[in-house]
Amino acid sequence: MTSYIGTATSRIDGRDKVTGTARYAAEFGAPDLAYASLVTSPIARGRLKRLDVTAALKVQGVITVLSHQNRPSMADNDKAYKDQVAPRNGSPFRPLYDDGIKFSGQPVAVVLAEDLETASYAASLVHVAYDEEPHVTDITRQRYNGMALKAPAKPRGDATKAFSESDARHEADYFVPIEHHNPMELYASTAIWNDGRITVYDKTQGVQNVHGYLCGVFECDPGDIRVMSPYVGGAFGSGLRPPFQVALAVLAARAISRSVRLVLTRQQMYAIGYRPAMIQRIQLGAKADGSLNAISHDAVTSTSEYEDFHRNETTWSSLLYRSETAKYDHKLVRLDLPTGCDMRAPSAATGVYALEAAMDELAEALKMDPIELRLKCYSDRDQSNGLPFSSKNLRECYRQGAETFGWSRRNPAPRSMREGHEFIGWGMATGVWEALQMPIAVRIALTSNGHAEVSCATADIGTGTYTIMAQVAADMLGLPLEAISIKLGDSTLPQAPVEGGSWMAASVSNGIVTTSQAIRDDLLKLAQRLPGSPLKGRSGDEVVLANGAIALKTDGRDATAIADVMRSAGIDRIEREERTTFAKDDAHAHNTHSAIFAEVRVDEDIGVIRVTRVVSAVAAGRILNLKTARSQIMGGVVWGMGMALHEETLIDHRFGRMMNANIAEYHVPVNADVHDVDVIFVDEQDEFVNPMGIKGLGEIGIVGVPAAIANAVYHATGVRVRDLPITLDKLTRKA
Amino acid sequence: MNSFQYSRAQDVADAVRQSAADGSAKFIAGGTNLVDLMKYEVERPARLIDISHLPLRAIEEPPGGGLRVGALVPNSDLAWHPQVKERYPLLSSAILAGASTQLRNMASTGGNLLQRTRCLYFYDVATPCNKRKPGSGCAAVGGINRINAILGTSDVCIATHPSDMCVALAALDATVHVVGPEGERAIAMTDFHRLPGDTPERDTNLGANEIVTAIALPARSFRTHYTYLKIRDRLSYAFALVAVAAALEIEGGIIREARLALGGVAHKPWRDPEAEAVLVGQSAERNTFAKAASVVLRDAKGFGHNDFKIDLARRTIIRALDQAAQGTPQSQSDKRIA
Ligand SMILES: Cc1cc2nc3c(=O)[nH]c(=O)nc-3n(C[C@H](O)[C@H](O)[C@H](O)COP(=O)(O)OP(=O)(O)OC[C@H]3O[C@@H](n4cnc5c(N)ncnc54)[C@H](O)[C@@H]3O)c2cc1C
């Protein structure tokens, strides 16, 4: 029988997406739909002094204008606003709660009207006066004013002393600016009012997280609110926490007892969340043979004035390489900006950038090949806790990646390779991420006509979750892919965590296995009741569902058609919902790894940088779908290019305002910037991480890419730019 | 966005009449710039006069040679028109260096001339900007000015004109034909856009109720030695940091005629007759090009973030002149700088 797991299967939702039948949050409606438009704060900190809505209310078609002065009641305790992903410390932002202004772009009023144009016109007529207070939005100004955070691991030995005694030393600051996710789909919520009950179509990575949040904020029964998110046009972490527009849409619906749609503008989306800027200082010391004897990694990141959001960038330095001594320091500074949030490979995209660029600089100091240095410090154990990895085939990533790329032909000297007007540079870096899984529940309903419906409240944020769920279910239930239908993105479905952290593929796949096994056991019991059943005395583990039948696992003998089993039992539907938890494996560290090789070409006079080739070799356990997996890694590589060369949210600190909050001026790579991207999946079997050996691919694709490109730019030009993005002015300024 | 009246112009005269009748009316052609600005509340016209149906879509060869391009010819049609590709490849190349295919399909020739600056503050009504709100101050000075001007700036505005097409038109000595309440007139392309001076709110010398009807290209077309070299932060779909249109006539290695126009550096496409004069009569080689570059940039002034543009402009001018002299123009589609 065909197995779907591991094949290059096209997306089962692909057709719906390209033909436009897949509906997104802003595309749902109701006959009584009202349209909302936001008025936002131009100041970064202070108080709202006066709100004049007279002119707005006079516009024909305006229903009302909501503000903190006239909104319906909302919870008044922080706990109610804490969603599953909220930072532990702090008071989450409460939209339209009071007159306090905490960041530029903060919503201060919601205009409701009979159509969108009227709402946005009236919003422009709302006059607001503010009492402004001094603000700070520049992380560099606050660099030395941070609060200390817990280090990811205890220091080892005396890193300061070891560093000073090292044969080769490298020490430098690395800077990463604020970056925004910029998913294609705008943030949108459509709250459908139904006699006091509300169904919200929302763009989110976790319907149940939003559901719990809304029930808390509006102090209502779980049955009063339902959150749906069948399709998500990209989110990348920005949809993990409930954004303010979902609270405001529901607030508005409750205020006017009507359905309400609120779609943020691209500019307004910049206030939802971002990857915080960070300053990292790295010290690496090594013996002449390349073995590390000191790693020191200090990171300064920023958060808002009201919540402590942080992911620890230094974690990755603490686990990746063998070093006799190590120390870490992480400080958090407060800025008058909205709280940052997770963005693809939070802390790793940034932390590994600094570490891997520094490793390249150390290799240069040692006159050592960058791969050789990494192999010299290679560790089969997580250096932060000494645990062996459940699997780690990074060595093979280096080998296969280097071979495919042609690394052996590299002339190590900077500026040594050129063609025409361009210097050619080759750089590489390591990538690392965690392999996680979360408890999850999956329901499967198998009908005697050979169809199965698999449901779970997870999300498909464009990664291919629908498809891998169908693949796993098809294999486990012995049905063709077409016989499986998937339901997700609905808060009433069985429990799922938010889709993030690269944990969903492992969680939901194992979840499907568990429930499928329950179905199999039910079928076995029924089959055994058949007169003369050859399966009598067999246990669940000894049988499989294959080709629409239940049969012996060893050789497929004694197959009995599932349809026959169900028919003779007089049932046409078996439904099971099972919860899957994962045994804690304290004996291992669980990570995915990658090796990235990049070729850049840099114009000798003008400094234009082109990334002409990337090879990414990934070791991430079992790959469920070669096609969606490759797309996932390719997307990560392209994003890594953006991080290296293009992406930067520009803040004018005088106004505390983001000035390029649109996708014309916030640059991400376009087609013309992308050339060959080669993805290799290195074989990696993992018997510890989870029963299916899946490690997840959401984040690993981007990690290491910025460093590989930065290292290639140095190799091409001899100029080391450590503050991202590496734009041509930084190159030529230094040249 | 504000509420506005919408009307269609029946013909050119009607467009002018409607405009004269409503002081805050604006013409709308492709809408690719105006509608964005309205969404940002930078432009708040009380009336939109839709001119997109007017019969200004022809590309014709007038009796005296050259080419006459209707103001409503879409940027794409202009770039791919056989006559333009064949005779004015510089223009074709410059257009294709701009925006994206989708935008070029919508954008009109007239609208391209009148597109407004991309200065970040101009777009954000929460910040001061003399161009948007005269007298409010210029936030770009002392602010984020990486994309702003280095030539012809004033104390009140350092914005650039963002068009690529206009840079080529300036190099080609095109003429803009306009119709207003007083009748028809022609404005040299080099006089069409203004320097900011004390009135940055005025981008061009087009009268309040005048409509652009056509662009005329002279017969001389520089089809052998030309290039449009646009340097930007990514290889497509970004405005120029520095762009150079270079066009030369070369005989026996000696430059007989030279045109050099810069984009992304000033409030208008930047032509400098003195720099062109430096080139004429000289051999087409790097030294000559470098001299011309120094002349163009003799008064260049940076404002911090955009200081790099001065040196970048120098290097880009040299490369562009070299490309033009070699007859190896910059391709706009092969993902690289030649
Ligand atoms: C994201 C983005 C990227 C872009 N990138 C580039 C780029 O790289 N290079 C580049 O050159 N351009 C670029 N553009 C700009 C684009 O070229 C212009 O928006 C377009 O040319 C404007 O033409 P339109 O017909 O759409 O003008 P409209 O938006 O309709 O009008 C623009 C202005 O011109 C006036 N107008 C229009 N026609 C006439 C007329 N006949 N007579 C008098 N006034 C008139 C209008 O009143 C309005 O003030 C970009 C635009 C966007 C949105």
Ligand code: SF4
């Ligand atoms: S440079 Fe001109 S457009 Fe920009 S802020 Fe100053 S006045 Fe406004």
